[in-house]
Amino acid sequence: MGAVKTKRMPRAVREQQMLDAAVQIFGQRGYMAASMDEIAELAGVSKPLVYLYLNSKEDLFTACIRREAKALVEAVRAGVRPDVPADRQLWEGLGAFFAHTARTPDAWAVLHLQARTHGEPFASEVAAMREEIVAFVTQLILAAAREAHRDPDLPEREVAGLAEALVGAAESLAAWANATPGVTSRQAAATMMNFAWAGLGDLMAGRPWSPPEERAGTQAEEQAGAQVE
């Protein structure tokens, strides 16, 4: 693939091409195994230009992480309507999350695998994004408690742990869904809701979580959440 070798493009565009290439290479080869040569070639530019714009391999990797972290957070944000009930927000957010990671697997590999595997400048970069998402989920849980007219007597740390677990489960399912052919992002989201919202106990008792009704046109997948009943 690689961008067509066009001359004289504005810096911003060139930078995006480089980041595209870098994300692809980093995601597939891993940070250390990726070579600047390969990235420059895939981006269709000379190596010194990569250094001129992005300074170093570390900086380039960091730039990849930042761009993709931002894109992921925005994708999730854009998928959630803030004025619906908490469980519905969670459902929507999970759907957006699984859809985005399925759409950009290299970027997801960079964020989920590479960034966390290569120590400090990078780990905290992605940790920041993760905390943002965990905070969002934490708010959802507290909102849900409020909606249930329950005093949030859940200790803060407990809620943090729950959010952490939920996010971790989602991350894990994303990898599983990408690797298992035939699993759609909606199905993955439904599994997550059953698991996280209803809980195994309710599931055993025949009380799965049901997805809200959707507008026509998506019936095909509508079964996903109902599968369990």
Next chain:
Amino acid sequence: MGAVKTKRMPRAVREQQMLDAAVQIFGQRGYMAASMDEIAELAGVSKPLVYLYLNSKEDLFTACIRREAKALVEAVRAGVRPDVPADRQLWEGLGAFFAHTARTPDAWAVLHLQARTHGEPFASEVAAMREEIVAFVTQLILAAAREAHRDPDLPEREVAGLAEALVGAAESLAAWANATPGVTSRQAAATMMNFAWAGLGDLMAGRPWSPPEERAGTQAEEQAGAQVE
């Protein structure tokens, strides 16, 4: 740090020292960033001896993965009594899992981060162990359904997804518990049970999962599971 430089030890002992050092370095630096020099130095031996016993960096890494995977599975197995109800088995298994990963964080980093990030000889090595655990959890879910007198009309893939999510959540929580000072492995296990067994919905409705009573002598941590109420 590192083993005291004692001369002339039997091969089996030296090999364990080398694996100890390798797990530590691999866990902290990552597979590619780890240098054989550093590992040898930490093990208190010369590099040629490492190669004489472990053959190559790949083989050394594989040996680390195998040893630690075996240790982890055995730790979980040893913590679970097979004749108790399913939820209790899960509770015990999670406790053993969190305790083991907290005790050997470098080994956990090797298994959870490094081995999965560096391609094929290694990924499948750890995938085998993970599948073993996922299968164990899958059995627990089916056993729980049976205990609840429910026909396991859960589709197979759905159960697999649930088990995958549960394991993923636990993995994620292990990292969080290790990174958050003051969180014990019992607390982490309790959070997991609330999350996975009761579900957020029940939790909101004031129906958390309660840990079984324990014999005296462990009261100190007894609060962990009760915290939520």
Next chain:
Amino acid sequence: MGAVKTKRMPRAVREQQMLDAAVQIFGQRGYMAASMDEIAELAGVSKPLVYLYLNSKEDLFTACIRREAKALVEAVRAGVRPDVPADRQLWEGLGAFFAHTARTPDAWAVLHLQARTHGEPFASEVAAMREEIVAFVTQLILAAAREAHRDPDLPEREVAGLAEALVGAAESLAAWANATPGVTSRQAAATMMNFAWAGLGDLMAGRPWSPPEERAGTQAEEQAGAQVE
């Protein structure tokens, strides 16, 4: 010593410098004992540049063999006029051969000693050149038989053996001539002609082979062939 450290030269020039250095080191130290470090230093460049241009030690050695084999064959070809009698062609070819090997002793060591001693990629490389020369000599022998109005009732294998012996003798004499001070390539060629053409028997009977008369100006060496009478 080595090339003066001039910066920024075109690739083709640098490659020749590297091959020059490599031939010298390979010829003197041998393939295995030669180190890429030493070759790079003698060539006046850094090791990575050698790898960038020549890929590997094997490829570098092969490139040396090819270049020098081609040069040797061309030198012999250029020295032989195809329209003169067979013995004269042989005489001219031997002269050119000894002159070339005397002029480039390291290259000759590479071809004659190193390439044949280090197994397969290399041995067949130089064997190809040698077969070319053996075939040339074989044609000369058959031409000589024709000129002598003799049916070439020599069995093919016998002729092959004779050509092989002749080439072997010449190769051996090249080393001897290089090592014995004061032996010119003309003298070596004359010895070869006496030995191979006349044969020891004729020599004993006072019938040496006589070199053809040459134009004035080379009388100094004219004695070479006459020496025997």
Next chain:
Amino acid sequence: MGAVKTKRMPRAVREQQMLDAAVQIFGQRGYMAASMDEIAELAGVSKPLVYLYLNSKEDLFTACIRREAKALVEAVRAGVRPDVPADRQLWEGLGAFFAHTARTPDAWAVLHLQARTHGEPFASEVAAMREEIVAFVTQLILAAAREAHRDPDLPEREVAGLAEALVGAAESLAAWANATPGVTSRQAAATMMNFAWAGLGDLMAGRPWSPPEERAGTQAEEQAGAQVE
């Protein structure tokens, strides 16, 4: 192969086993590629014992060269009756030479290829043997001249060159004969005599050298020398 691991043998015997193994490995792998480990294993002894008896790789290689050089010279000597005419002595010597090199190809590889390819301690070791043989041939040539009632007005250097060429041709033919299936050592010797004694000129004129009559029992190969007629 490798000697059976028997305990407590006299030093002289053990040394021969080591030399046997070393000749085989050096001959097949080459000096540098041969590892002391492999040699020790093939000899059926521990590595330190090799060092105790033979001191170093260099010394071991030198010992191999000396032993095999001596064996070759003795084989040739033993094959030659000193009271027969010069050409017959040459014929017998060549036969013994080709027979010995065919019988011990690894030893011949050590002497002809390896020893000459690896620089100074070794090259001169084998050069000494070679000079002995060249001197022997030189004497034969002078004797032949005497027998032909010719004053040996051959200049000394010329005779040396002839002997050198003859030995070189024989060495070359030895490799060729070993590599060409179906060529016996007698045939190789006959080719050498035609080439060296009669000369290509006589050969062309239909005057090959004829081997002396042999006693019954070897007629099978008798044709070798006659082939040319």
Next chain:
DNA sequence: CATGAATGAGTTTTCATTCAT
């Protein structure tokens, strides 16, 4: 801007060689 030329520093790996038992 763009690029071909060039390298310092480091990697894995191997091997001849030696003790301590």
Next chain:
DNA sequence: CATGAATGAAAACTCATTCAT
């Protein structure tokens, strides 16, 4: 004598990074 344990030194090869044009 015999051997398992151990290593110093060096080799091939790679890569992020920088000038000069």
